[in-house]
Amino acid sequence: MGLFPSTKCLPPAISAPARTTSCSPPRRPCRTEGRGPARSALTFQQIRVHVAQHVGDPQLLAGTGATVDVQPGRLGEGGAQRRDGQGAWQRRGQATLRLLGQSAASRAPPPAPAGQPCASGGVHTRGRPPLLRGRCWSPPTSAGRTEPACPGEESNALGSRQAAMKDSLVLLGRVPAHPDSRCWFLAWNPAGTLLASCGGDRRVRIWGTEGDSWICKSVLSEGHQRTVRKVAWSPCGNYLASASFDATTCIWKKNQDDFECVTTLEGHENEVKSVAWAPSGNLLATCSRDKSVWVWEVDEEDEYECVSVLNSHTQDVKHVVWHPNQELLASASYDDTVKLYREEEDDWVCCATLEGHESTVWSLAFDPSGQRLASCSDDRTVRIWRQYPPGNEQGVACSGSDPSWKCICTLSGFHSRTIYDVAWCQLTGALATACGDDAIRVFEEDPSSDPQQPTFSLTAHLPQAHSQDVNCVAWNPKEPGLLASCSDDGEVAFWKYQRPEGL
């Protein structure tokens, strides 16, 4: 069996309907003492055959799909980056130049408090060296090494500020939601009484309160053959959708504490990365590494029909989210863009592309009014975008009847690693982020700032909120300040956020 306990069993191939006990590699150091029986190793000839099958695929990291056909045509398909003859780094470099050019032209942003990075509208303002590199994907040089925000206490003022920011997030409790695995995502039900979590153990768990503690009320197993990446509640709260790396989306119907899988949506070619219900309750969106976004219609008899397949992105689509009150869909992608879609004459079309991020966009969140959209990225920034309808007061040009979207604020210098999730509280307007540096941060808009160029201040920063990457943050829809988070360490944590005095 070798020295790695994980080699005892392999995950089932996608075609196998039988369920097996899940086994993901244990997250602990390998042991070198004690050996099990030797497993028959693949010969190098066999390995060469496997490898030859993959050689035609420039995007090797293929999750689903038991076999990979060698498709010579796909060799050229390295993504849009190569098609236009310009390297990706050149495009990103140009994006950086555009941003720097803007910062020169705009009016001076408000001065930052000593030692504290701040953000201002429309441009980058930083107290620290820029995190954006012309080449996002080259190894860091020792000179350009990015520093985490607020490293060490430089002065008493900074020290007490940091303490205040830690105190503004109080831990209410932790649960080992997906032990020996990672927890990928969380979703509160519309009533705010239940929290659904999903993870690498292929399960969805439903959590509710019992007195002061959070307990697991249901476990949804046997729905998926691989990691469950995201979950989403229907607006009525009676259904839960789960998106999985097994290329399917399950729809579960709630019957008191029981959940029953009523439909499985198939069609994506590989991992489904996200699922979202429209506020009307009649539409569902899914997206996948196959680069597409699918829109599904559901009728009164719980019948689902795919009404559109949108192929606008050039790479893996990571997240989809619906506008809070319009039938407008937004998607975030590995191709560094955000796209917006709406229905036009019985079909769905891409009506806007938001460019500016310099690496994968991981997540999106609309503000309570739906006028602004927050996006977070592997480039370690959060961007706020604003919708300008045709004929707007600010004189922002629009093409045809589609609104234009402009980036009105960028938060940079606050996060030291990839930002995996952003959540905009619908009750208070506070913005929370989940970061690969194990920290949770909360930002609030300065009440006196110009709506066209808002400034956001960091009001909470909790390093080591988890022992590993934070993957998701979710505000409770009914209780202001109640925040849930989850991590690669498999845990879910509950927090009470209160903006501290003086910040």
Place this chain on the structure above:
Amino acid sequence: DEEFVGSRHRETRGHTKQRKLQQKCGDLIRTIRDPEKPNTLEELEVVTESCVEVQEINEEDYLVIIRFTPTVPHCSLATLIGLCLRVKLQRCLPFKHKLEIYISEGTHSTEEDINKQINDKERVAAAMENPNLREIVEQCVLEPD
């Protein structure tokens, strides 16, 4: 001056610890087998002692950066090596760490594409759920008897 000597000792201890961690990383990756050839990554000079960099993030937490040199221009093999490096270190490093893996600059035509893939943890997780890929990776990272 006692304080001066004390701080010099602390600095040296810090560097010594970092050096030890660097060596630990090197020990773990040098025995990884190449996916195609019956040689280790060290034998093929895909990884060397100097390709590991360890930086302290804070007490007990380190950033580990690996820069490897693939032997062939094929994207998929380079990505596969990156995957093996990530899996081996993630499983076996006994200290808290963040991991970044890159192809050494200038050694591959599509290094940006590959670097982006192997540093995308969602893509890595999905890849390791593909039984074929997983089998290959497990063979490559298997500790020698």
